[in-house]
Amino acid sequence: MTSNLKNQFILDPNLIFLNHGSFGACPKSVMENLRSWQNRMEKEPVQFFESDIFKLLESSRKALGNFVGCEGDDLVFYPNPTHAVNAVARSLNLKIGDEVLGTNHIYGALDYTWKQVCKNMGAKFIKAELPLLIKSKAEFLDLFFSYVSDKTRVIFISHITSMTAMIFPVEDIIQSAKEKDILTIIDGAHVPGHLPLNITELDPDIYTGACHKWMCAPKGTSFLYVRKNMQNDIMPPVISWGWEGELSKTSLFLNRHEWQGTRDMTPFLVVPEAIKFLNENNWQERSKLNRKLVISARNQFLEFFNVEPICPDDWLGQMATIELPIENPLEFKQSLLEKYNIQIPIISWENFTGLRYSVHFYNSEDDLNKLIAAVKELLH
DSSP, rough: OOOOOOBOOOOOOOOOEEEEETEEEEEEEEHHHHHHHHHHHHHHHHHIOOOOOOHHHHHHHHHHHHHHHHGGEEEEESSSSHHHHHHHHHHHHHOOOOOOEETTOHHHHHHHHHHHHHHHTTTTEEEOOEEEEEEHHHHHHHHTTTOTTTEEEEEEEESEEEETBBBOOHHHHHHHHHHTTTTTEEEEEEOOOOOOOOOOHOOOOOEEESSSSOOOOOOEEEEEEOOOOGGOOOOOOOOOOTSSSSSSSOOOOOOOOHOOOOOOOHHHHHHHHHHHHHHHHHHHHHHHHHHHHHHHHHHHHHHHHOOOOSSSSGGOOOOOEEEEEOOOEEEEEEHHHHHEEEOEEEEEEETTTEEEEEETTTTOOHHHHHHHHHHHHHOO
């Protein structure tokens, strides 16, 4: 049995929480740091908002930039990737007939975003229909790029898919897109803290990621990275103070995006503490162990169901999705929670119903064994 750090989290100790992919759990030390920032804000709100906040955000951005492999001044904080992608999509100068290429594995909220933005601009949102049984990177890339046309202006793609938990070959996609002069926007919601990430080496035009998932930062903590030569073209969702660069001596990009009216920005300041927690607990090695647990559990599920995997092992990180032969996903999810105290998402996607399990610091091999036993018992 693998050890875990569950006692360092606020999670109910009796709950088997296998849904970090949806809502990451915070360690106690991270939550204590959040409260300390909130206390500082409330002791002198005027000083905090009119003077302190910009230097504090700069320090936090620098720590995050070091963690994700880019300059801190090339990213801004957002509450979640959906907000960030909305800002980007609405800023694009799409023309009638232009195409934005995504996939059928897109996160649902962002599917709505691109459909509506393209409709408003007279553009088309094209979704490459990628099969669930993907056997190789070459097969994937050939099929995906068969949807590219001379009207394709933007590629929007998940680095790790939400529904199917696959790691897509975004490095190859970005490189090919550059050769075709196509803008790349990467949804990396699940990536920071899940996979090693170096945005500079990856070299997308735009990248967004969540800190409140695998990095264990407070809820509502995400970021938007924009290549320098595009930064003045990306508009914030709210035009507010900073519009003409009057807030600080930083770039117009930072001025425009950092101040969106009065809001609690303390979760953004906790990012360094979240990174500290990961580093102090040897996260890189633990994440490798988590991946082994994920693959081992998947192999047991595949044997039990006698089915093929939906993707190769090396397309998986610290979560995986298994197809379930059930008719009532909600009832099955509730049974796992009520009978076995297992919190886990049951995915309904196209004609596919699946169980997606995530493994983090607070999980153990025993948690996965209990999940496998519960699923077998319910299906029998």
